[in-house]
Amino acid sequence: MSARTTLRAFPTLLRVGFAEAVAYRAEMLIWVLSTTMPLVNMVLWMAVSREAPVGRFGEADFVSYFLATFAVRQLATSWAAWLINWEVKQGTLAMRLLRPISPLWAYAVESIAAFPMRLMVAVPVMLLSVALVGQKAVPQHAWQWGFVVLSVIGGWAVAFLANVAIGALCFFLESSQKVLEVWLVLFFVCSGYMYPVELLPPTLRTIIDWLPFRYQIGVPVEMLTGAYGWEESLRLLAAQWAWVAVLGALAAVTWKQGVRRFAAFGG
Amino acid sequence: MKVKRYLRLLGIQLKASGLLSLQYRADFFTEGLTSLFWTFTALAPLFVVYSERPSIEGWNFGEALLVVGWFTLLQGILEGAINPSLTGVVEHIRKGTLDFVLLKPADAQFLVSTQRFQPWRAFNVLTGIGLFVYAFMHLGRWPSVTGLLASVLLLGTSTLLLYSLWILTVSAAFFVVRVDNLTYLFTSIFDFARWPSSVFQGVGRGVLTMVFTYVIPLALMTTFPAQAMLGRLPPQSLVGAVVGAGLFAWGSRQVWLRSIRRYTSASS
Numbered sequence: 431m432s433a434r435t436t437l438r439a440f441p442t443l444l445r446v447g448f449a450e451a452v453a454y455r456a457e458m459l460i461w462v463l464s465t466t467m468p469l470v471n472m473v474l475w476m477a478v479s480r481e482a483p484v485g486r487f488g489e490a491d492f493v494s495y496f497l498a499t500f501a502v503r504q505l506a507t508s509w510a511a512w513l514i515n516w517e518v519k520q521g522t523l524a525m526r527l528l529r530p531i532s533p534l535w536a537y538a539v540e541s542i543a544a545f546p547m548r549l550m551v552a553v554p555v556m557l558l559s560v561a562l563v564g565q566k567a568v569p570q571h572a573w574q575w576g577f578v579v580l581s582v583i584g585g586w587a588v589a590f591l592a593n594v595a596i597g598a599l600c601f602f603l604e605s606s607q608k609v610l611e612v613w614l615v616l617f618f619v620c621s622g623y624m625y626p627v628e629l630l631p632p633t634l635r636t637i638i639d640w641l642p643f644r645y646q647i648g649v650p651v652e653m654l655t656g657a658y659g660w661e662e663s664l665r666l667l668a669a670q671w672a673w674v675a676v677l678g679a680l681a682a683v684t685w686k687q688g689v690r691r692f693a694a695f696g697g
Numbered sequence: 698m699k700v701k702r703y704l705r706l707l708g709i710q711l712k713a714s715g716l717l718s719l720q721y722r723a724d725f726f727t728e729g730l731t732s733l734f735w736t737f738t739a740l741a742p743l744f745v746v747y748s749e750r751p752s753i754e755g756w757n758f759g760e761a762l763l764v765v766g767w768f769t770l771l772q773g774i775l776e777g778a779i780n781p782s783l784t785g786v787v788e789h790i791r792k793g794t795l796d797f798v799l800l801k802p803a804d805a806q807f808l809v810s811t812q813r814f815q816p817w818r819a820f821n822v823l824t825g826i827g828l829f830v831y832a833f834m835h836l837g838r839w840p841s842v843t844g845l846l847a848s849v850l851l852l853g854t855s856t857l858l859l860y861s862l863w864i865l866t867v868s869a870a871f872f873v874v875r876v877d878n879l880t881y882l883f884t885s886i887f888d889f890a891r892w893p894s895s896v897f898q899g900v901g902r903g904v905l906t907m908v909f910t911y912v913i914p915l916a917l918m919t920t921f922p923a924q925a926m927l928g929r930l931p932p933q934s935l936v937g938a939v940v941g942a943g944l945f946a947w948g949s950r951q952v953w954l955r956s957i958r959r960y961t962s963a964s965s
Binding site for chain 2: 457460461463464465466467470471473474475476477478484608611612615618619624625629630631
């Protein structure tokens with residue numbers, strides 16, 4: 431499992447992953463259509479802000495915020511925890527462990543390889559947002575776009591690493607699906623997925639600033655709607671990548687400790 | 698005679714599912730806890746919204762809470778009584794084992810719809826009722842008897858609508874094989890029923906309201922019963938809901954009959 435073999439396997443894994451994403455495009459489309467939560471909340475907030483704006487958000491701002499949320503959600507997402515649970519239960523993880531590359535890389539590449547297909551959904555949604563709201567729906571400066579790219583990648587990393595850490599818990603708990611549900615509920619409530627975090631009372635916001643959830647969706651979305659200046663963007667990005675590092679360490683440790691306990695069922 | 702036979706069949710199926718669930722009694726608590734936890738995601742936006750405004754499109758906090766209560770209750774019915782059976786159908790179609798169901802001397806739709814119940818999953822029904830109590834305490838009054846009776850009647854029509862929509866989704870499984878994620882799609886569309894339907898008025902010049910009332914009748918499922926509880930549902934809406942649900946059920950039955958004709962057993 432040296433770094434070199436891993437690196438050499440990368441291009442092939444990416445090609446395989448991409449081919450898979452293309453082959454299962456209809457299925458992906460259904461997954462995309464089932465992320466209705468930002469839209470469900472968009473209509474609610476549009477009704478709220480129709481007469482007067484809420485904080486800095488008018489009706490148009492809510493439209494651009496939630497369309498951006500929809501777009502980011504397509505990219506900064508992971509289902510590794512579910513996959514790990516399933517493979518451990520079925521025993522098919524044994525096959526992956528036999529390969530000369532860590533299953534974690536395989537999971538990561540699988541998800542990254544789907545990016546081009548997912549961008550084909552996210553980009554038109556952002557174009558729609560610009561068409562509906564106008565120029566102010568997206569960042570105006572080139573440097574802001576740099577932050578968008580970095581924060582979306584960071585958001586994906588937060589989602590993926592947290593998923594691996596939770597997934598690896600199934601080596602200890604038989605099934606970590608319930609833990610995943612707890613994570614998901616906290617994600618819904620704290621990430622800015624259902625409402626901009628800004629609208630929460632200050633004490634709650636301080637707590638949320640210290641939790642990882644906001645850095646998966648909220649921060650990339652705020653970058654994508656051009657909410658911040660240079661300094662604030664830098665601070666948020668630093669916080670996001672700090673969480674990436676923490677979750678990375680956590681994922682590596684739980685996986686390493688957990689996989690030792692793995693015993694394939696059947697023969 | 699026929700009705701009696703089907704009632705007996707239903708009894709047998711219920712007993713089988715009940716016995717199966719009794720083997721996993723601890724699930725009652727884990728499912729209960731997760732249900733309460735998920736309810737929080739439905740409530741959080743309401744708390745945030747109503748901290749900004751006293752009323753939205755004519756619904757105050759307590760009233761909107763009733764809609765969320767109905768949404769949660771129907772989710773319980775969906776997950777406890779409708780989903781388990783119908784996910785089974787998708788599995789049958791894919792594996793080709795639907796043959797065994799079709800060979801039995803009873804109506805296939807009845808058999809597949811009653812094959813599995815998961816009572817613990819229905820914990821959301823209790824959560825929903827809890828939300829009603831909380832909402833009415835918040836409103837500082839109790840529903841009238843006629844209002845309650847109307848809402849119980851609407852519970853029937855909502856369940857019928859939900860079931861019919863599900864039958865329509867499952868019928869799609871005869872045409873496209875990989876539909877296990879269609880079930881997710883269905884649940885996410887149902888998510889739109891969280892809010893009072895008047896919230897949708899301003900979007901696309903009321904087109905969305907039309908869609909959610911007549912095409913995918915989400916408004917009928919949660920907003921109507923909540924209005925009935927508040928005693929402000931016009932009688933003609935009540936009649937409309939009953940007739941509409943009946944028509945919808947009849948329509949989905951026709952689609953099911955047509956789709957099942959397309960079933961060709963897999964492999965062998």
